[in-house]
Amino acid sequence: MHSRHPMELSEDFGDPKRGGILQSASKRVRMIFSVMASPNRIDILRILNSKGPLTYSELKSLAGFKSKKESGKFAYHLRKLLRQSLVALNKSERRYTITNLGKLVLSLARQIEERSIIESGKMYVRTSHESIEEFNSHKIIQSLVREGSLPLELAQKITEEVENRIYKFQTSYLTSSLIREMVNSVLLEQGHEDYRHKLARFGLPGYDIREMLTNVDGIHNGVEGLISKTGQSVFGEYLVLNTLPKDVADSHLSGDLHITNAGLWSLLPDTVFVNIKELIEEGVDLRGKFLSVTRTPSPNSLDSLFTSLSILTSLLIKEASQEVVMDGLVTVLQKYAKNLPEIEEKLASCFAKISTGSKYGKNGTLASFRISINTEPKLVGTILQAYKKYVKVTPLPSIGLIVDYEKAKISDYSEVLSDIIALGGHIMFSRGLVSNKGLSRGDTKNIGTTSINLESLSINMPRLAFESNKDETYFRARLALLMKPALAAMSLRKKEISDLTRRGLNPILANNTQYMQKGSVTLVVNLIGLKEAVYGILGYENNKTGHEIISKVINTAIEVAAKKGKEMGDNVIVTMTESDAASRFSSLDGEKYGKMSISHHVVGESYSEGVILDAAEMAEMSPKNEKIIESNYFSKVLNGGLLVQLKIPDTMDSSEIKKAIEKAGDLLVSFRPIKKVPICSNCGLKEEKIAEKCSVCKSPYILA
Structure with missing residues (x-):
């Protein structure tokens, strides 16, 4: 037998039988394309692809054929899809599903749509509200004027430059976030930094989101924890860039002061x-x-x-x-x-x-x-x-x-x-x-009413001391200068929270304070590391002279708070309590002045927050003990309160704790016992004593 030349295979197309098969296939393709010519039928396929299997009535309703008049129209479209095997009916369940052929056709339709956009030469934008729209430069102008408050002429000029860059890239795949990045880049290049801040998009980079999902075992509250962390990141960034006065924002970022829970600062009281x-x-x-x-x-x-x-x-x-x-x-x-x-x-x-x-x-x-x-x-x-x-x-x-x-x-x-x-x-x-x-509590007269304290503002006292060249007068002057704009920002915060509460964001508070007309709001300034600042960095001893200096510093803070509060119409108090600021301040100051400069002033892991007493020493203490005198003196002088932590050693049992708290109660105005109890992070077991491994699940991961 002679082998046939590959080109001779084309002669088979002349075979009536083979031609019949091709003609049949061609007719079938034409029929499928004719079926796909209807937007209604494409919608039915899309619905079944995402929601199916569905009953006749469910599919009809989701496809938008809700009136009785449209029943025949829907039946007609569904019949067309069934005849071409794009949709199948499961007779036992009476439900319609999309077939594999239907999925293929739907995917092809999507590809044709995207390719036609590219071939048309037009540019389309994937917007943040989940739609695709043709690029329109007028929308950039509108956004600049509405969101950024730019003058119209400047908005047109910026838009023209952005439009030139977009066409230069020759890309058909645009997103609203990409356009915003280009706009902000042009604004920065042309020296309009303030306008850029107004137009900035707030959110997390993709890398940070991936990291959160990768380290999801560190999230303690499930999905709620993820969403809360993400949302607070957005509101925190917005606070620093758009809400806080620039000098206060800079003080926070540099570590002169610290705002706790920045993401909740303008939304909730503390x-x-x-x-x-x-x-x-x-x-x-x-x-x-x-x-x-x-x-x-x-x-x-x-x-x-x-x-x-x-x-x-x-x-x-x-x-x-x-x-x-x-x-x-x-x-x-x-x-x-x-x-x-x-x-x-x-x-x-x-x-x-x-x-x-x-x-x-x-x-x-x-x-x-x-x-x-x-x-x-x-x-x-x-x-x-x-x-x-x-x-x-x-x-x-x-x-x-x-x-x-x-x-x-x-x-x-x-x-x-x-x-x-x-x-x-x-x-x-x-x-x-x-x-x-x-x-x-800021308001002690009307105990029956609701009282709100706005704190979350801590001042880095060691930083002020480092910058004061061992001059305590200059140190107090710097404290006063820092407090004034910080308190002004706190007053603005009060107005924002009051406004949001009146508008229903915090309904229990709104109801219980008669929409913020009843009750009281107090602003709180927290002093971190005061003892390190005076006894260490400024060079004073922990004696009568040192105590007098600390007293002068606290009184300066209280006087500035009272004077500034009177100007603003606010009640302001000064406190020394715990805050996440302590570790941040000591870390930032270690980077700025050298870790050695910090370490010999710090007792423990970070700057002091209030006063710490050892429960093991309570038995030997008397009212004349220096630490007791100091604690009660601070409690008396500070009008906002003092946190005295009574550290309970791991080895101390309940009977010894009993003696310690009884003695502390005789000597102190207030105190909070602190005892670290080991917890297994694998099974949640909590015991007073866990060795290197959990006694139940044998896990070595113990929280203390």
Whole structure:
């Protein structure tokens, strides 16, 4: 047999049988293209591709054929797709699905659409509101005038330059973010930095998002934690570039001062003091807000009381970035004091429910219940037992207690309190109205009303000392100069939060403060590293002379706060409490002045926050002890409060903790015991003592 030349294969096309097959295939392709000529039929395929399988009525509704008049039209289109095998019907389930051929045709249609755009020579923009639009330079002009407040002539000039660059690139694939980058680049090149800030797009780079997803095991609150972290990043960047006065923003970025929770700065207050008796008696009434939250009337039973308490507390902690201090728990429970075992069980359960509320960070907002221990001893004991139950089964508690011992002795309850501390509970001991961080309530006259504290502003005292050439007068002058613009920014913050609250962003606060007309707002300035600044960098000893200098510095801060507050019409107080600023300041100063310059002034890992006492030394202390005198002196001088941390060594058991807190109660105005309890990060086991590995799951990853 002779082999045929490859070119001779074309002769087969003359074969009537083979020609029939090709003609049939060609006809089938033409039929498919004719079916695809209808936008309605393409829509049906797209819907089935993304939503299917669907019933006849579901598909008809999603495709937009909702009236009875259109039923025949829909049936006609669906029949065409069925005949060409682009759609199939599962007869047993009575559902329609897209076939593999249908998916192929749909994909081809998409490719044809994109290629036609490219071949047309036109440029299309993928917008941020999920659409594709033809490029129109007039939209750039409109955006420059509307968003950036540019004069029309300048907007036209900038747009012309941007348009030239876009056409120069000869790309058909444009996005709105790419165009905005080009606009901002031209604005910077032409010296319009302020306009560029107004037009900046805020958000995370793709790399940062990938990193967050890669390290998702470090996110403690699931998807909510991811979204919160991302959202706060956007609002924080917006605050620094667009909201804060430039000098205050620069002071924050350089480390002269620090803003905690920058992403929440303009949205939420930091600490809120409320009386839950008033809130609960009114019932849960949020008017038109949080429509998915159950409305409850004024409680008439213990069950309904705890339902209201858990709902209200969970909502309240959404409206503060750091802490909600709630007074009146003993008062609302007095009515049901005949059944203490039931109160204990249901209150512990209520605490557990509150702990599942939304959180803005790793640990979220602390919900603190203030308990005065001078009345209702049995009820107070029941509340403490309920809190102990909660702490025992919660690795990282997000609820705290503030134990007011002004007219009572800690020793009456020290046994259960020491057990709670050993388990890692949050307890603040105080004589008077303070938060768990030692922050004084700004308004002490009207205790029944809601009081709001705006803090989150800390001043780097060692930085001021480094820049003052060991001159304490110049040091205090620099402090005054830094405080004035910072307080002006805090006053603006107050106005922004008040405005957003009035407009319904924080409905519980809006309702409870009569839309910010009732209650009070206090601005707080926090001093970080004052002891290092005076005793170390300025060169004074920790003696009478050094104490006088510290007193002068604190008084300067209080005088400036009072004077500036009077000008602005605001109440301003000064405090020394904990903040994430301490580690940031010491790190930045180490980079600026050298780590050696910092290390011999710092006791511990970072600058001081308030006062730290060792619980192991309490037994030997007396009212004349230097540390006790210093702590009580600071507490007296600072009008915003002082955090005194009583560090509990790992080796100290409950009986030793009991003696330490009893002694501290005799000597101090307020204090907060701190004990690190090991927690297994794999299984969540919490024990007073965990060796190198978890006793349950054998994991070596232990949090302390």
